[in-house]
Amino acid sequence: MERKKNLKMDEANEAITNLGGVTTESNKDNTTITKQISSDDQKEKPLDKETLLLAGTLILDAKGGRNLEYILREKYVRSYIWYNSFYLRWALYFCLAFNLSLALFEHPAVPGASIPYWGTMIMELVCLCYFTFRLSHAFYFQYTKVFFKDAKNICVLVMILLTILDMISYIIWSNVDTDVPPVRWSRPLRPLFIINFPDGKQIRRAFRNIRRTIPDIVNVLILFLSSVLLFGLFALKLFNKRGFKYPNGEPYFSNYFDSIWDLYVLVTTANNPDVMMPAYDESNWFALFFVIYLIICLYIFMSIVLATIYNNYKKNLKNEVKQAVFQKRKKLAKAFDLLKVKHNHHEFVSYSRWTQLVTIILPGRSETHTDLLMKILDHDNTNVLSKKNFLNLADLLQVQLTEVKDRLTLLEKHFPSIYNHRISEYFKFFVRHRVFRYWFDLLIIVNAVFIAIDLDAADWFFLAMFTVEILSKLYVLGGKEFMSRFWNIFDVVIIGGAFVATIIEYLDFDNKESNIKDILLVLRVVRLIKLFGSIKRFKVILQTLINIGPSFFTYGGVIFVFYYFFAIVGMEIFNGYITYYGYDSEMPDTAFCGNVKLNNSIFYREHYCNNNFNDILKSMVVMFELTVVNQWHVIASGFVAVTSKVARLYFFVFHLSCVVIILNIFTAFILEAFILEYTLQTVPRLESVVESKIKELGLGIGMKTRKHAIQGPSGDEIILVEDEQTEDTDEVDNQQVETEDVDNEIDLSKEKGLKFHLKKHSRKKTEVLLQQMFQGELDDDDVDDIETYSKERKLTLEAFT
């Protein structure tokens, strides 16, 4: 014990000496230091397990961006770690998806999938039980006050109760003999579970952004809707008494509500020339009214809605990102406080504590590895970690680290004599040569021509060639590296799929081959996309698209929530009114889509009967059609014909919320994300502190010292060669780069075997990028007053942009 204490102090002293200019005060009062360092005796010995666990969990929270608060005691932390375990999380995801998918089987069920209501209710109950379990689990490791202060938890609780209430009332309702069919009214709320569990972080953030954006656009929307009302009044006065008629004989602007409906539809352009034609046929000057209306309400107001949304979206996004960075810092600062050693007003994490920490946050790593990480974090070469350096830990953990032996291909490891044989080397050189790539690009073009002129005979040849390409690349690059490139994975999936499908088609002599043929065809045509991936100018755009891909899915989720809500509501209202029976039926039951009210309607004439709400899948397709907007008024008119004009409200609300607001927010997101990503790909990229340190030490993969680059004898300047993300690197001999010596001022020879993956053209998540962008704007110590700070900054930014 005493020995350890001395060791600790020695180390701390050493660290302090290394700090340089500040050592003068260090030998004042050793006793007070020991007091300060440790509140009780245990701090002198290596950290106890609990503190280590707490600190490790906090750091992993910071790395993963988890924001749940929990009681900082071992028992609860272990419970929290279990809460975040893979199985429990995926069980939740499964339950959420399963709960939503129940709509497939419930009353207006997909044909052939109907289950009695008690069946789906039991399934739903199982889901609810798991949700309850999950909630009580969180309740266990959180302070009661914290738990109940969180609106999300209350929300989940209320929804569970509502659902149970709904089930009971439904059972009673359906067993009582009434004319009104029972309604499962809690079903539209189901997607709210996604938003309110802490695991749906991304989608919740998107929703929060939407919620914050809405108040700002309300003014514009009111102005816009008012101007529609005003124009409606005007149109009514202008056209009401002239006796114009639509081509199908319907009255033209006959009352105020029809007027504003027609004009609202006109803003969506869905009835564009049609609504104008009767008046225009009468006098050319009436066209002026519609032109002015469209310019004001469509081109100006809709653009301003987009502008307002975009403006607010940007503002909110910045705040969101800053909040996230702030949370990360707070977690790390907390971890630091747990781990720190205090010595003469200097707080730091010593080397020994660092090694202990690494065993928790990166289990199973070698000592070299641990040392190297420390060296990178320790920006001032003091051999201890100050708070400032420690706060970069989460960034460091984001950077991938592999050892050189990982980068050997399996073949190279096991049959080095064959793999490194002269012939093999020639082959590798050939595969890496650009002629190899050009040849296969040409092959794709030829394949495209063959597909266009419907010549399927040669497909075996193409398939064989592309398979050869994949195998060659796999041989040269090794499985791991091969799979790290998007276009290779793409190839494997497409060609592999085509291969399998072709074999199945070949084996299967039945007549049901048509489905396989379709799939094959898709795979054959999709192969052509690779052509664009091999042209550099398009690659930047495609790479950008791939990078913002994950965020697309977030917004896909947001839209799904709205779709699900409206689809369920739509099914409750409109289900069964319109059914598709084909269009040549003469039977009274099945004529006019099963509803004689559709006789003579445009809906029937345009053959829209399949656009109905008879099951969740059909409803979703209708939702999508309504989102695309065109002819939405015709779809609406069909349901109005079979119910009443009040049905327009449903379609109006859907359009306003999903198209005007959500879709514009989606556009705003793409605008911002695309501009951001594209800029980062074309402009020298932002570097985090950690990355610049890694570069400084020459430890990135694909890095060489100038000495190697120009083969000259001197110059330690480090340059970054094109790394593996760019296509040209296919030709760079990675092995050479990796095995070379890194001779820097600092002797890192023992870490030679370790390399970091630094991505020049970022394949990073947009979120990480955003965080890096704003990190510089946050003061390191000033983590507390982020709110005021961000407000000030907002003003500055607004004034600037």
Place this chain on the structure above:
Amino acid sequence: MERKKNLKMDEANEAITNLGGVTTESNKDNTTITKQISSDDQKEKPLDKETLLLAGTLILDAKGGRNLEYILREKYVRSYIWYNSFYLRWALYFCLAFNLSLALFEHPAVPGASIPYWGTMIMELVCLCYFTFRLSHAFYFQYTKVFFKDAKNICVLVMILLTILDMISYIIWSNVDTDVPPVRWSRPLRPLFIINFPDGKQIRRAFRNIRRTIPDIVNVLILFLSSVLLFGLFALKLFNKRGFKYPNGEPYFSNYFDSIWDLYVLVTTANNPDVMMPAYDESNWFALFFVIYLIICLYIFMSIVLATIYNNYKKNLKNEVKQAVFQKRKKLAKAFDLLKVKHNHHEFVSYSRWTQLVTIILPGRSETHTDLLMKILDHDNTNVLSKKNFLNLADLLQVQLTEVKDRLTLLEKHFPSIYNHRISEYFKFFVRHRVFRYWFDLLIIVNAVFIAIDLDAADWFFLAMFTVEILSKLYVLGGKEFMSRFWNIFDVVIIGGAFVATIIEYLDFDNKESNIKDILLVLRVVRLIKLFGSIKRFKVILQTLINIGPSFFTYGGVIFVFYYFFAIVGMEIFNGYITYYGYDSEMPDTAFCGNVKLNNSIFYREHYCNNNFNDILKSMVVMFELTVVNQWHVIASGFVAVTSKVARLYFFVFHLSCVVIILNIFTAFILEAFILEYTLQTVPRLESVVESKIKELGLGIGMKTRKHAIQGPSGDEIILVEDEQTEDTDEVDNQQVETEDVDNEIDLSKEKGLKFHLKKHSRKKTEVLLQQMFQGELDDDDVDDIETYSKERKLTLEAFT
């Protein structure tokens, strides 16, 4: 002469002494100074007329943003001034408009306006003659090299020659007996005259911006079109052999070109559910193809097109504005070089030269006025103008300056006893009170209700009340101030119009009153808009819209150029094929819109016959309908039916250029302009150096010292009270503010009668605002290397935003 020289030197010496710390070197070499100041003797005396003229013209150029280069000699400068004279400019505008309007009278003429071809040709010749005169005028005062280096001049020249060639060939052609009707092929080029005369500066700038944006979006467009081609191939394979049919019996994806046409139309959403329905009726899974296609090509690619355009637009806009600022500075620097006096390495414009200059640039101003302007420019109180201060001159000239006597109402001036009588004062107090405003807002609402329930009887009452409102305000505020507010002008126009129309209606007992009734109705309804103008939250948005109004017209001009081009081309191709005869004609000549090929077409069934190219007005309406996009494929199908499928090319090119590119640039413009304006209205505004100096001196209208504001005895701090642009100022007693003493550190009592109009909520042109924003980024002396500078800056900005 000698006296003047001494005076000059005295003054300069005085100025130098005022400069402060730099006087030590001033008494070294007086002889060299005199040499340096003037190349010849004339510089010692007040400036000669020529120099003054040159400098004045340069300054006015800088103020007006004119960029034409001319020979700096009196003769040519006078010619240049004449070139810019009101009459010659408006004659040009008239000729441009007249030349374009000839399309009304030429062959497919508006019914009843047809003129034989020699008639329009003579008119066109007159226009061409004026263009030639204008061009040779510019040729006269420019260096030949400069003139021919300007692509615009060459362009105009070539177009004049082409037009004449076209006329000759048309005359020959129409007198030779051929089957092919003669074509006036130069007509689509006419709008190019607008762009290529130096007077169409704004519109040319917009075009330049478009031209610079296009190369950057070409990649995205190629990728987008390629993916349409790819999906077309896929759709063809998928649907070709299944024998689906559209509801009207047309084949479904029968060949490749139809496939890509249908899919291209689908990207515009115009045929949205229709194109899917036949396949969807067969199997639900086919819907997936269309959903994926729309997500990729519509939601992702079209958003990316917008993102790319917006990104580049912003970049180009910044460069444009910087160029403009740079040009302005260059002109001012040139003027400074002409006017400067050099004294001991200090260059400046002396007071005497300044007074001379003012007589040129602001003729007829009093001495006080001149002094005041100097004081404002002279930021360092040196009594002379250094180059740095002089460069702000253009900004100063942008700020309006009026004398207090201007601000007296006519009544106050001529009948002060009545106007300032106690009863009159009560009345003024009443009118300025908010109850007065609320009462009339209420009246508008009541009026709206009356209009809605079709109660016209009370309209006389409303009209009378609103007239009373206008007259009261006019009495209180005086004509000039009354008219300086948008909503007042709006009122006068609307109510005045309604008044006149009502009287005409009253006098006119014939049956042709219907037209007047329509106008009256419009005026009555439009009045309601004022309601929004009186609600503050909407006022910000509306004010923003009004501010970016002028720029709307610029883009309106751009779109007009495209419309005109496509309309003329369309008329040459499609004129006469389709004619509107009503839809119940049984005569063989007039059935099916005069073309039997339209039988059974959707075009005819939807009653689209009036959408034709039979005259320029109808063509313009078609252009607008095509811009709105909805049903454009139906319009196209009509013209395809009466000609051939090649006609699709015309509609495709129109859509790609006008909708995908121009309309997105328009959206980008609104995004940028709206965000900019809105930010400036909600955030403390940017101030130019000049404006802050004016405020510092307390010379803005509506400014008072703190002393007045709190009626206390001390505190000279200046605050800016709400100025006249905001609605609340209606209640502020302007008279009081203006007549109060401005007691500042500097004694400005003699300038008491002068006030500057400073606009807090900017009614400035967006351009001026933009210039102010970027002015700070330009180094004052470093005007030469703006190109490299702006490039660097661009990168920084990109990395930042």
